[in-house]
Amino acid sequence: xxxxxxxxxxxxxxxxxxxxxxxxxxxxxxxxxxxxxxxxxxxxxxxxxxxxxxxxxxxxxxxxxxxxxxxxxxxxxxxxxxxxxxxxxxxxxxxxxxxxxxxxxxxxxxxxxxxxxxxxxxxxxxxxxxxxxxxxxxxxxxxxxxxxxxxxxxxxxxxxxxxxxxxxxxxxxxxxxxxxxxxxxxxxxxxxxxxxxxxxxxxxxxxxxxxxxxxxxxxxxxxxxxxxxxxxxxxxxxxxxxxxxxxxxxxxxxxxxxxxxxxxxxxxxxxxxxxxxxxxxxxxxxxxxxxxxxxxxxxxxxxxxxxxxxxxxxxxxxxxxxxxxx
Amino acid sequence: xxxxxxxxxxxxxxxxxxxxxxxxxxxxxxxxxxxxxxxxxxxxxxxxxxxxxxxxxxxxxxxxxxxxxxxxxxxxxxxxxxxxxxxxxxxxxxxxxxxxxxxxxxxxxxxxxxxxxxxxxxxxxxxxxxxxxxxxxxxxxxxxxxxxxxxxxxxxxxxxxxxxxxxxxxxxxxxxxxxxxxxxxxxxxxxxxxxxxxxxxxxxxxxxxxxxxxxxxxxxxxxxxxxxxxxxxxxxxxxxxxxxxxxxxxxxxxxxxxxxxxxxxxxxxxxxxxxxxxxxxxxxxxxxxxxxxxxxxxxxxxxxx
Numbered sequence: 001x002x003x004x005x006x007x008x009x010x011x012x013x014x015x016x017x018x019x020x021x022x023x024x025x026x027x028x029x030x031x032x033x034x035x036x037x038x039x040x041x042x043x044x045x046x047x048x049x050x051x052x053x054x055x056x057x058x059x060x061x062x063x064x065x066x067x068x069x070x071x072x073x074x075x076x077x078x079x080x081x082x083x084x085x086x087x088x089x090x091x092x093x094x095x096x097x098x099x100x101x102x103x104x105x106x107x108x109x110x111x112x113x114x115x116x117x118x119x120x121x122x123x124x125x126x127x128x129x130x131x132x133x134x135x136x137x138x139x140x141x142x143x144x145x146x147x148x149x150x151x152x153x154x155x156x157x158x159x160x161x162x163x164x165x166x167x168x169x170x171x172x173x174x175x176x177x178x179x180x181x182x183x184x185x186x187x188x189x190x191x192x193x194x195x196x197x198x199x200x201x202x203x204x205x206x207x208x209x210x211x212x213x214x215x216x217x218x219x220x221x222x223x224x225x226x227x228x229x230x231x232x233x234x235x236x237x238x239x240x241x242x243x244x245x246x247x248x249x250x251x252x253x254x255x256x257x258x259x260x261x262x263x264x265x266x267x268x269x270x271x272x273x274x275x276x277x278x279x280x281x282x283x284x285x286x287x288x289x290x291x292x293x294x295x296x297x298x299x300x301x302x303x304x305x306x307x308x309x310x311x312x313x314x315x316x317x318x319x320x321x322x323x324x325x326x
Numbered sequence: 327x328x329x330x331x332x333x334x335x336x337x338x339x340x341x342x343x344x345x346x347x348x349x350x351x352x353x354x355x356x357x358x359x360x361x362x363x364x365x366x367x368x369x370x371x372x373x374x375x376x377x378x379x380x381x382x383x384x385x386x387x388x389x390x391x392x393x394x395x396x397x398x399x400x401x402x403x404x405x406x407x408x409x410x411x412x413x414x415x416x417x418x419x420x421x422x423x424x425x426x427x428x429x430x431x432x433x434x435x436x437x438x439x440x441x442x443x444x445x446x447x448x449x450x451x452x453x454x455x456x457x458x459x460x461x462x463x464x465x466x467x468x469x470x471x472x473x474x475x476x477x478x479x480x481x482x483x484x485x486x487x488x489x490x491x492x493x494x495x496x497x498x499x500x501x502x503x504x505x506x507x508x509x510x511x512x513x514x515x516x517x518x519x520x521x522x523x524x525x526x527x528x529x530x531x532x533x534x535x536x537x538x539x540x541x542x543x544x545x546x547x548x549x550x551x552x553x554x555x556x557x558x559x560x561x562x563x564x565x566x567x568x569x570x571x572x573x574x575x576x577x578x579x580x581x582x583x584x585x586x587x588x589x590x591x592x593x594x595x596x597x598x599x600x601x602x603x604x605x606x607x608x609x610x611x612x613x614x615x616x617x618x619x620x621x622x623x624x625x626x627x628x629x630x631x
Contacts, residue, residue, distance in 0.1 A: 069443035072465075072472035098422070099446025119422075122399045122498075125408075126423035144498025149399065172495035172542070173397055175441060178464040179494050179535075182544055182617035185610075187464055189441065210529070214616060217529045233495070239526045239537055242505055246526060246537070247497075320498055326510050 001297040002263055002270055005063070005162060006286050009041040009275040014051045016279035018060045021290035025055055026063040026094060027275065033081040034065045035118055036275040037192030045084055052089040061091040067116035069097045069175075069189045079103060086111045094140065095119075096175055101134040114138040117164070118175030118188070124156035131159045138162055140271060142174050143253065147261045147321050154266035163262060166285055167273025169253040169319050171233050179232045183214035195231045202227065219250075254316035259292050259302060262321075327557070327585050328564040329355040329578060330460070330485055332437070333363045333393040333418070335493065335568060336538055337517045340372040346569065347379035351386035353575040354582035357564065358383050359418045359437070361392040361410075364541045365500070366403045367513065380415060391416040396439045396496045397540070398423040418460075425454065433457045438487055438566065439496070443469070445476040452480040460485040460566050463492050463548065467556060467612045474561035483563035489581065490568025491523060491536055492544040492608070492617065501537045510540070521571050533606065544618065546608035551594040552621045553612050554584055572602060595622050 006022035008014035017025050028034025030042035043051060052062045064085040070078040078097075082104050085093050093111060095101050096118035104113055117140040121127050130136040138160035141150060154161050172179070174188075181187030184199040201212045211219035211230040218235025221227050228234065228250035237246045253273070255262070262270065270293070272285050292302055320326075331350060334343065350358055360379060362369045376392070383390045398407050398421045408427040410417055417424060420437035428434055435458040442448055442459055451459065459482055461470060470486060477484040502524065503513035517524075523536030523543050533545040550557060550565060557565070565585075567578060580597050583589035589597075595607055610619030 069441055070446065072444045072469040072476075075444050075446055097441065097443065097447055099444055099448070099450050102450045103446055120397075121422075122397060123404055123423055125404055125426040126398070126421070129422070129426040142498075144397075145399065152401070171499055172497045176397075176439065177495040178462070178492075178611075178617065179542065181464045181611070182492065182494055183534075185614075185616040189443065189462075190464065214618075216532060216534055220529050236529055237526045237534070238529070238531070239505055239524050243529070246505060247501060247542070248499075326498075 002259070002293045003268060004286060004289050004293060005269050005271040006282060007167075007272055007275040007277065008051070008282065009036065009038075009277065010279070011043065011047045011051050013275075013277075013279040013282050014062075015054060016283040017286050018055050018058045020283040020286040022060055022286045024061040024063060024091070024269070025051075026065055026271075027051065028065040028067075029081050029084070031077065031081070032071075032192050033068055033078050035067045035116075035188055035192045036065075037068070038276050041276060045088070048084070048088045048090075056089065062089075063092045063094050063114060064088070064090040065094040065116065066100065067094050067096045067118045068192045069118075070100055071190065075099070075103075079107075082108055082111070092138070101130070101136070105134040109135070112137055114140065114162070116140055116175070117142055120173040120175050122173065124153045127153065127157050127159050131157070138268065140164070143170050144173055144320050146326060147258060147265055150262070150267065150321075151265035160268040161266060162269040162271050163255075163267050164253060164273055165255040165259070165262070165270045166289065167252060167277075169248065169251065169317065171248040177233075183216055183232060185214075195229075200230055249317070251317045253319045255318050255321050256289065256292055257302060258318060258321055259296050263296060327554075327562060328357060329488075329581055329585070330357040330359060330564050330566045331355050331574075331578065332460070332490070332566045332568045333359050333361055335364055335491070335541060335543070336521050336523060337365070337368045337515065338372075338521055339518070340375055342521070343372045344375045344379060346574065348382060349575045350388070350578075351382050353578040355388065355567070355578050357389040357391070359391045359393050359435075361394075363393050363396050363420060363437075363439075364496075365517075365539045366395055366400070366406060367515070368517075369406070389416075391418045391435055393418045393437060394420050394424045396420045396493075397498070399498065428455070431455055436460065438462055439493060442473070445473065448473055448476055448482065449480060452477075452482045456482055458483040458485060458564070460487065460564075463487040464611050464617060467553065467560065470557070470562065470612070471560040474563075477563075478561055484561065485564040485566050486550070486557055486562050486612075487548055488550045488565030488567055489577065490547055490566075490570060492546070492548050492611070493541060494535070494544055495542040497540050497542070500540050501542065502539050505537070513539075544608060546606045546618060546620070547598070547602075548609060548611070549595055549598060549607040550609055550612065551584060552591060552609055554591070556613070570602075576601065592622065
């Protein structure tokens with residue numbers, strides 16, 4: 001059966017996800033070592049130990065994301081996160097940085113290593129390189145590949161494949177995007193944040209609501225229309241004669257319908273994005289995906305459209321998986 | 327400090343591409359990185375010109391390297407990348423996939439699209455054979471300083487993005503094709519019409535980004551005119567100048583003049599704004615609060631006050 005990997009931004013979410021049927025939960029420490037470094041989110045050391053113990057008691061695993069790029073001159077913070085993850089009993093760490101992987105492989109050889117999506121490993125050769133050099137056992141694929149491309153990768157590697165199936169959608173290769181720091185000074189790679197809320201402003205322009213990020217107006221909706229969060233790559237821009245969502249529409253990813261194809265492609269684990277989401281959201285998504293993989297494992301038809309109401313702005317896409325980009 | 331001309335990020339006609347590299351033969355730069363960085367579909371149009379360009383530049387006494395693609399996914403791209411190693415020219419790695427093909431102990435350089443954010447990564451790459459590393463453009467000056475210091479101990483030359491539209495993102499999706507209602511496989515080379523990228527502005531008409539096929543760049547042209555002394559003191563070995571249309575050899579000469587003290591601080595920016603009317607400059611990643619900031623604007627405000 002395919003493994004469901006669920007986000008947990010707080011200890012309460014972790015418990016909710018485990019109770020809802022998550023095989024695995026991923027979370028991070030409350031500092032800049034993880035790519036969801038939001039106020040009020042994530043785990044201190046004790047909460048992490050308790051969360052891992054709770055999950056293990058319920059037969060679930062915990063992965064700890066240490067997936068930002070250590071700051072020059074301050075790598076000790078990231079090294080201690082790796083050591084504390086091992087001490088807390090984590091089943092694996094999710095790492096993106098080459099130097100940090102080398103450190104973990106050398107100093108914590110018994111700690112299982114997954115390659116974060118932030119490493120944007122998009123072909124079998126580089127995945128095998130990470131496997132060979134650093135003993136990486138699993139790779140989280142960037143959200144820029146189609147299902148046939150994923151199948152082709154799996155055909156050429158023994159490293160396990162994990163793919164995102166639900167939640168936020170990056171259209172840029174992850175870990176290789178500095179749009180956010182260009183506009184706001186804060187980036188996913190360096191600060192663990194993208195298009196941060198601290199830099200968002202909403203303005204009422206003659207009845208229309210404008211959303212600005214870092215002073216750039218990238219959304220405008222009429223009175224009463226839902227205003228999407230101004231994430232840079234999903235903003236509204238003008239190029240040539242065209243004004244619109246030039247990079248991606250304000251949609252989120254929902255690949256639940258592709259579970260059978262992803263299973264056939266050899267995918268080991270399905271990942272749900274959203275450590276910043278509420279525990280009730282997490283529990284609902286987990287229940288539905290667990291039902292879907294259980295149905296698939298039992299040879300039953302896929303339940304359809306369960307999660308439509310949970311997707312951002314009510315619009316969802318299968319992203320690159322359906323090959324429409326190519 | 328030396329000057330490196332980075333690989334052209336845009337899709338130019340083959341004859342324009344070739345004459346650009348001819349013109350660099352006499353430009354005051356010590357190193358040139360060429361080849362296709364952004365999109366493998368562009369390569370067949372100028373691939374046959376590459377050997378002659380390399381020969382010309384080597385004959386002119388330049389160090390020459392060929393770049394890898396920035397995002398290697400397809401089987402064809404993997405094959406192409408593996409073959410790059412056999413060309414006998416130094417490879418600039420811009421996707422870590424290249425490390426799967428480079429034999430141990432083969433020296434290589436690392437481009438700005440590889441995430442070198444810290445000493446651990448720099449050290450690992452140095453041990454693997456990296457001799458020169460161009461840091462990611464978003465790194466602030468204090469981290470450049472840390473890495474340059476570490477690079478000196480490891481005998482790795484540290485290069486910094488000095489001039490040109492900043493590479494901000496790379497995607498599996500082609501935005502030029504999307505703009506024209508096409509898919510990537512049927513793009514009909516829409517990016518060819520925009521040899522410096524296509525301007526992308528906000529809903530208020532503020533210039534913001536530039537579209538270049540699967541790549542997204544800044545609208546502003548990075549310019550380290552105001553940081554030359556800081557970068558030199560930090561131990562940075564080279565500045566990278568990224569190709570654009572117009573008289574690029576003159577752009578190289580401006581920076582060379584600035585490094586040699588023949589052009590004063592602010593002189594490069596002033597000359598650029600005169601030669602390319604309407605462009606905007608930035609240096610915020612190094613010393614500003616955001617990447618888009620320009621310290622020339624701040625000092626200008628002071629003068630007015």
